Amino acid sequence: MIIEGRHVNPETNKPIDSFDLEQEIFKAWHVVDDLKLIRDELEGMDSDDTFSAIHGLALTTEMRFRKLMDIYESVTKNQWMEKNGQREQATEWWDEND
Secondary structure (H helix, E strand, C coil): CEECCEEEECCCCEECCHHHHHHHHHHHCHHHHHHHHHHHHHHHCCHHHHHHHHHHHHHHHHHHHHHHHHHHHHHHHHHHHHHHCCHHHHHHHHHHHC
16 A cells, blocks of 8 residues: 555554565575475375465465565665655656656
């Protein structure tokens, strides 16, 4: 969500900042725990179950990292706008270069 040219966290209605980015990075580390869980459960899984588990994890991880990249881009845009103090020009510049 964009308010006054800034990318805003829809849950907090505050500009997305490095704290939001940090939280998403921590969430991304969950993939390690998920992989360990699949590894530990492989013994009781047939090949279809194994494929389904790994495929589902791959899709989830892709979504998680796409969200992480979106937040990184939002933080970068917000920081650029704060540094340059040009909300309208910043929004136009980013929209042209996305």
